[in-house]
Amino acid sequence: MQRTRTFVFVIVLMMAVGATLRAATAEDSLKAGQQELKERVDGMAETMAVMSTDVGILKKLKVSGYVQARFEYNDSSRSGVAGGYDATKNLNANNFYIRRGRVKFTFQPSDWSKYVIYFDGSRNTISMKEAYIELTKLHREHNFQLTVGQFNYPFGYEIELSSSVRDFPERSLAENRLFRGERDRGVNFAWTAPRRLSANIGLVQGYGIENSTFTWFDPTKQKDLIGRVKASFGRVDVGVSGYWGETYTPGSAPVAEVPGRTVWYDANGNGTIDAGEITTTPPVAAKAATAAVEKDKIRYGLDAQTYFEILPIGGSSARAEFYYAEDYASGAADLSAVSKGWYLWLSQSIGTKFGAAVRYDFFDPNVHNDYKSLTPANINDAVGTLSMVLHYYWDGNVRISAAYDMPRTLKDGSLFSKSDGDVKDNRFTLQFQFAI
Helix, strand or coil, X not given: CHHHHHHHHHHHHHHHHHHHHHHHHHHHHHHHHHHHHHHHHHHHHHHHHHHHHHHHHHHHEEEEEEEEEEEEEECCCCCCEECCCEEEEECCCCEEEEEEEEEEXXXXXXXXXXXXXXXXXXXXXXXEEEEEEXXXXXXXXXXXXXXXXXXXXXXXCCCCCCCCCCCCCCCCHHHXXXXXXXXXXXXXXXXXXXXXXXXXXXXXXXXXCCCCCCCCCCCCCCCEXXXXXXXXXXXXXXXXXXXXXXXXXXXXXXXXXXXXXXXXXXXXXXXXXXXXXXXXXXXXXXXXXXXXXXXXXXXXXXXXXXXXXXXXXXXXXXXXXXXXXXXXXXXXXXXXXXXXXXXXXXXEEECCCEEEEEEEEEEECCCCCXXXXXXXXXXXXXXXXXXXXXXXXXXXXXXXXXXXXXXXXXXXXXXXXXXXXXXXXXXXXXXXXXXX
């Protein structure tokens, strides 16, 4: 009997110890699970903090841009290349190509500073169009901005108007000749007064971003001064622009005379000079060295834009701009020439899906025949171009445009009459544009 009681006691004791051990094990497992859960939560919190920082940075970064896929048909186009061998001088102008493929990154951590870099991938090249830092200061109702880097010329209306919103496939001829590339490097200070007035003044390198000789440097010691004043009167804006700088053209080294050379090639191997076996190269005349030239470069501009709604089909707008320039003409007998250019541009929206525009664009590079030429093509050198375009807005991002340009070489002194040397070179453009 005593043995039985002892046995039962031992069994009960073992069961109690086992239960205690199982409880301790469960408690340890619970603590381990709680610790693991805490570590996971801490890890998620850390990840969320990183994500929050990344999202905060992305909210300050804006990406924009557009693509223009285009087909052009030109009346003057023909198959082949110049001479049949020079592949760089293409004679065909009927092409499918990417006219502009732009992407722009703008990082703005606050209202007072901004960083911009802007790339273009078009035809077969990639280039940097803009890269600048912009600092902003607000004093009462006056806004001041300082821009340093590579940016649009602060001159006129058309230069700073994005190609993605312009009606016509290309800017006016005067703008293209006088401000090729539309951008330069330098510093620009802008002031916007309350309500009506704004002004820019800047110093720029002077050769633009597409000069093939002075790619990044300026051979003249001084820099070019540029400025613009703009006033807004409700639906009418007017502006006055000026540019004062220097044009530098390098000189050339002297060229020594090279006499002609007679060569005999015994084609039939008979040891005698036969007809056709002697050739003589022409002599090269000596050329004197030419001195480098540095001349003033002046530009003036006037522009005006107005917006109105008088037709029931949609809004209308009218724009006009005038260019005056004095510049060095390196290929002329004399040195400087006065050029003038202008355009008139009317736009009309038609409902919400269509739009249309017409423009007459004029440019004369040598208004007063400041330099003379016996070649008629160089006397009648003014060009007037009538352009028409029709837009269809596929959706909020896509615009399809069909444009027709009719350039005319004009008689000297005329604004509209074409010269006898005018050739048929009208151009049709079909363009698909996607913009974000």
